[in-house]
Amino acid sequence: MGVSSRLKSRFQKFLQRPGTTVDLAPLQKRLPAVEALEEELKELDDAALTERAGEASEIVEICAIGREAARRGLDQRPYDEQILGVMALLSGKVAEMATGEGKTLTAAIAAYGHVRQGRGPVHVLTVNDYLAARDADWMRPVLTLLGLTVDSVTEASTPEERRAAYGCDVTYVSVSEAGFDYLRDQLVVDIADRVQRELSTAIVDEADSILIDEARVPMVLAGTVPGEQDPVHAAAALVKGLKRNRDYEIAEDGRSVAFTTEGTEKIEKKLDGIDLYADENFDQLSALNVALHAHALLHRDIDYIVRNGAVELVDESRGRVAQRRRWPDGLQAAVEAxxxxxxxxxxxxxxxxxxxxxxxxxxxxxxxxxxxxxVGDQLREFFKLEVAVIPPHKPNIREDLPDRIFATRQEKEDALVVEIGKAHEEGRPVLIGTRDVKESETLAAALEAKGISCVVLNAKNDAEEAAIIAEAGKRGAVTVSTQMAGRGVDIRLGGSDEADHDEVAELGGLYMIGTGRFDSGRIDDQLRGRAGRQGDPGTSVFYGSLEDDLIVRNAGDMIPPSPHMDMDGVVTDERVDYAVGHAQRVAEGVGHEIHRNTWRYNVVIEQQRVALSERRERLLTTDVAADMLRSKFPEETAEIDDEVLSKVSRSIALYHLDRLWAEHLSYLSEVREGVHLRALGKLDPLDEFHRAAVPAFGKIMPEIEDRTVDTFAEIDEVTDTWEPAQANLVRPSATWTYLVHDNPFGSELDRLIAAVGRRLVTGRK
Known part of the structure; x- marks a missing residue:
C-alpha cells in the first residue's frame, strides 16, 4: 500500500463514528451495596471514619467511605453518577462527565481509592497552576478525613516545597510543572536533590485537552549557550517594509510565505548585492525566511499578545496565554524583533x-x-485508554439551536450585536465565545457603541478569570470571552450567590453564543456545555460566515455561488450546512494525522531517552563508573579513597552522558527538519530518520566511557576537594524550562502531510 493509500485509509477511518464506550452495567450493580453502608458510616465519629478509611481496600467500601467524607468535609453528598465516575477512574478509564457534574470531587475520592489499592502516590494533573492550587485547597477537608496528606505544586513552589508536596499521598499539579520537575530530576548529580518520587498513578483532569491537544507538545529543560547569536533582529528590520503580492506571496492555506523575485532583489540590494542563495549565505537566508513568516503570518492579538514587555503566546484551543511557551526554530525571536x-x-x-x-x-x-x-479512538490508539460515559445527574434540557450562517463576516457581526441586544434587554445573561483576543475586543467595542455594557475575558486579563466567570450567569450579564471560558469553570445561574437563579431560569437560563466554529468539535461542545449546567435551562447557538477561516481553508470550493438565504440574510442552504461540518472534519482529520506522524517520530527518540535514563540511573546510584576506572587505571585508583573515587568518577561520567545527550538531541532536531526532502524524493521519511537516529545513538554509550576515561587520565591529582570545573566540566550556569508551542506553520514535513491529508479528505487533486 502506497503512502497516499495509507493516508486515505487513516482519514476515512478517522471520519467514521467514534468507537464504542465502556459498559457501565457492572459498575451500576455496585451502587446498592455502596448505599447500604451509608447509615453505618454516619454513626462513626470523624476519628473512627478516618481509621476505617485507612483499612478499606475493596471498591464498594472505598466509594461509601469517600461519599461520607465528602458529606462531612464539604457538606456535599456525591450523587450515584459521581460514584460511577469514581469506579470508572479506579478501573483505569477516562470518565466523560458533563460540565457541572462534580468531576473535582469525583477525582478526589478516586485518588483516595488508588492509594488504598496500593497505587499511590497519586498525581492529579491539571491544565494550569490556578486549578492545581484551587482543587488541592478545596478537596483538602475530604482527603484529610480519609487519612491522606495532600498538597499542590505551582510554578512559584521552591524545591523544598515541591519535595514536600510530592511526598504527600495526593499531589495536585499542572502537567507542565510535573513534567518540568521530572526533567530536572533527570539531570541531578546527587540523588538527594530530586523532588519527585516514583510516577505511580495519574488522574488527568481535562483528559482530552492534555492527552490529545497537548500530547505532542515537548517540555524542555534548557541551559545557557556561551556567545549565542541572534541573527533574526537584523533580518526583521530588513523585511519590515516589504509588501504582500509585490515582495512576497502567501500560500492559499495561509501557512507559508515566500519572497518574490522582486522581494529577493530588494533584500540583496540592502545587503550590498550579495547572492542570498549562495551556500555561504544559507544562515542569513534562513533568518530572513523566519523573519518573513513572523512579519506576514503571525498577528498580534490573534496568535500572541504583548504584555509587560514580552511576547506571550495564545493557546488556540483554550484562548488563554500559553504559560512558559515559545515557538521553535527562531520564530519566537523573530516575533520579538x-x-x-x-x-x-x-x-x-x-x-x-x-x-x-x-x-x-x-x-x-x-x-x-x-x-x-x-477522541475515543485516539485515546485508545495512543494511551490504550477506554471511555466510560457517565450519565448526568439531571437530564440536559439545554436547547442547541442550528448554526446561523451569513454570507460575510460583517453581516455576521452585525447580526450578533442585534441578537445579544435582544437577550440583554430581556435581562437574560449572555456568554459570547470568540475565536481570539482581537475578535473579543472588536465585538466588545461594537456592543459598547450600542450601549450594551459587557465584561471582556481574554488572554490579556486571564488572572481575573475566576471572578468574571463566577458572575457570568447573573441577570443582565454580558460576557465576551475567548474559548478560555470553556474549561475548568462553572457558571451558576443568578451569579456566584445564585440570588437570581429562578428569575434567570424563567428567562431561559444562560444564552451561549459562539462567533464561529472551531477546528475541533470538542471545543464547540465545551462552549455549549457552559449553558444548561446540572439540568438548568439554557440555549446555545453558533454564528458563522462564508468568510470564516475554517470554511475558506477547508471547504471554500464546496460553497455554491449563490446559496439560498432567508429575509434576515441567514444562509439556508443544505450544501452550506454540509460544507461547515465537512470543513471541521477535515481540520480534525489533519490534526489527528499530524499527531500520529509526530508520535511515530517520537517513539524512537523516547526509546533512546529511556535507555539513556536507565544508564544514567546506574551511574547515579551505583559504583559502576568507579569500577570502570578501576579496571582501566588499577594502580592510580588504588591510591584514592573509595568514597572520593565514587564521587569523582560519577561526576565525570554524568557530565559526559548529559553533554552527549544534548548534542544528540540537537542532531535529531536537524535530521527531523531535513527528512521532508527525502519524502519529496519518494523515500519514506520515517525510515530515513531511523537510519540517521539509530546509529548515532549507538555511538553514545561507548563515547561516554571513552570521554570519562580520557578526562580521568588528564587529572593531575584526585583529592576530596576536587571539583568538575578543574577538568573544564562546566554545566550551564543557568537553566530554565519552557514548552515548545506548535510552530503555527508546522515543520516542512507536517505541511506536506497536512496538504496530502486535506486533498484526500476533500477529494481534491
Whole structure:
C-alpha cells in the first residue's frame, strides 16, 4: 500500500463514528451495596471514619467511605453518577462527565481509592497552576478525613516545597510543572536533590485537552549557550517594509510565505548585492525566511499578545496565554524583533520529553473530561485508554439551536450585536465565545457603541478569570470571552450567590453564543456545555460566515455561488450546512494525522531517552563508573579513597552522558527538519530518520566511557576537594524550562502531510 493509500485509509477511518464506550452495567450493580453502608458510616465519629478509611481496600467500601467524607468535609453528598465516575477512574478509564457534574470531587475520592489499592502516590494533573492550587485547597477537608496528606505544586513552589508536596499521598499539579520537575530530576548529580518520587498513578483532569491537544507538545529543560547569536533582529528590520503580492506571496492555506523575485532583489540590494542563495549565505537566508513568516503570518492579538514587555503566546484551543511557551526554530525571536523587543534565548536543549511520553511513564493512568467520546479512538490508539460515559445527574434540557450562517463576516457581526441586544434587554445573561483576543475586543467595542455594557475575558486579563466567570450567569450579564471560558469553570445561574437563579431560569437560563466554529468539535461542545449546567435551562447557538477561516481553508470550493438565504440574510442552504461540518472534519482529520506522524517520530527518540535514563540511573546510584576506572587505571585508583573515587568518577561520567545527550538531541532536531526532502524524493521519511537516529545513538554509550576515561587520565591529582570545573566540566550556569508551542506553520514535513491529508479528505487533486 502506497503512502497516499495509507493516508486515505487513516482519514476515512478517522471520519467514521467514534468507537464504542465502556459498559457501565457492572459498575451500576455496585451502587446498592455502596448505599447500604451509608447509615453505618454516619454513626462513626470523624476519628473512627478516618481509621476505617485507612483499612478499606475493596471498591464498594472505598466509594461509601469517600461519599461520607465528602458529606462531612464539604457538606456535599456525591450523587450515584459521581460514584460511577469514581469506579470508572479506579478501573483505569477516562470518565466523560458533563460540565457541572462534580468531576473535582469525583477525582478526589478516586485518588483516595488508588492509594488504598496500593497505587499511590497519586498525581492529579491539571491544565494550569490556578486549578492545581484551587482543587488541592478545596478537596483538602475530604482527603484529610480519609487519612491522606495532600498538597499542590505551582510554578512559584521552591524545591523544598515541591519535595514536600510530592511526598504527600495526593499531589495536585499542572502537567507542565510535573513534567518540568521530572526533567530536572533527570539531570541531578546527587540523588538527594530530586523532588519527585516514583510516577505511580495519574488522574488527568481535562483528559482530552492534555492527552490529545497537548500530547505532542515537548517540555524542555534548557541551559545557557556561551556567545549565542541572534541573527533574526537584523533580518526583521530588513523585511519590515516589504509588501504582500509585490515582495512576497502567501500560500492559499495561509501557512507559508515566500519572497518574490522582486522581494529577493530588494533584500540583496540592502545587503550590498550579495547572492542570498549562495551556500555561504544559507544562515542569513534562513533568518530572513523566519523573519518573513513572523512579519506576514503571525498577528498580534490573534496568535500572541504583548504584555509587560514580552511576547506571550495564545493557546488556540483554550484562548488563554500559553504559560512558559515559545515557538521553535527562531520564530519566537523573530516575533520579538517584529515587536521591537529584546530577544529571549532558547538556549541549548538539555532534556526534553513530550506530554504524551511523560504521561506514559505513570504505571496507572485515568482521567476525566466533558468531551472524551469524540477522541475515543485516539485515546485508545495512543494511551490504550477506554471511555466510560457517565450519565448526568439531571437530564440536559439545554436547547442547541442550528448554526446561523451569513454570507460575510460583517453581516455576521452585525447580526450578533442585534441578537445579544435582544437577550440583554430581556435581562437574560449572555456568554459570547470568540475565536481570539482581537475578535473579543472588536465585538466588545461594537456592543459598547450600542450601549450594551459587557465584561471582556481574554488572554490579556486571564488572572481575573475566576471572578468574571463566577458572575457570568447573573441577570443582565454580558460576557465576551475567548474559548478560555470553556474549561475548568462553572457558571451558576443568578451569579456566584445564585440570588437570581429562578428569575434567570424563567428567562431561559444562560444564552451561549459562539462567533464561529472551531477546528475541533470538542471545543464547540465545551462552549455549549457552559449553558444548561446540572439540568438548568439554557440555549446555545453558533454564528458563522462564508468568510470564516475554517470554511475558506477547508471547504471554500464546496460553497455554491449563490446559496439560498432567508429575509434576515441567514444562509439556508443544505450544501452550506454540509460544507461547515465537512470543513471541521477535515481540520480534525489533519490534526489527528499530524499527531500520529509526530508520535511515530517520537517513539524512537523516547526509546533512546529511556535507555539513556536507565544508564544514567546506574551511574547515579551505583559504583559502576568507579569500577570502570578501576579496571582501566588499577594502580592510580588504588591510591584514592573509595568514597572520593565514587564521587569523582560519577561526576565525570554524568557530565559526559548529559553533554552527549544534548548534542544528540540537537542532531535529531536537524535530521527531523531535513527528512521532508527525502519524502519529496519518494523515500519514506520515517525510515530515513531511523537510519540517521539509530546509529548515532549507538555511538553514545561507548563515547561516554571513552570521554570519562580520557578526562580521568588528564587529572593531575584526585583529592576530596576536587571539583568538575578543574577538568573544564562546566554545566550551564543557568537553566530554565519552557514548552515548545506548535510552530503555527508546522515543520516542512507536517505541511506536506497536512496538504496530502486535506486533498484526500476533500477529494481534491
Amino acid at each position: 517584529k515587536e521591537g523587543l529584546s530577544a529571549t534565548s532558547e538556549g541549548e536543549v538539555l532534556q526534553t520529553i513530550t506530554v504524551q511520553s511523560f504521561i506514559a511513564l505513570y504505571r496507572t493512568v485515568c482521567g476525566m473530561t466533558a468531551t472524551a467520546v469524540l
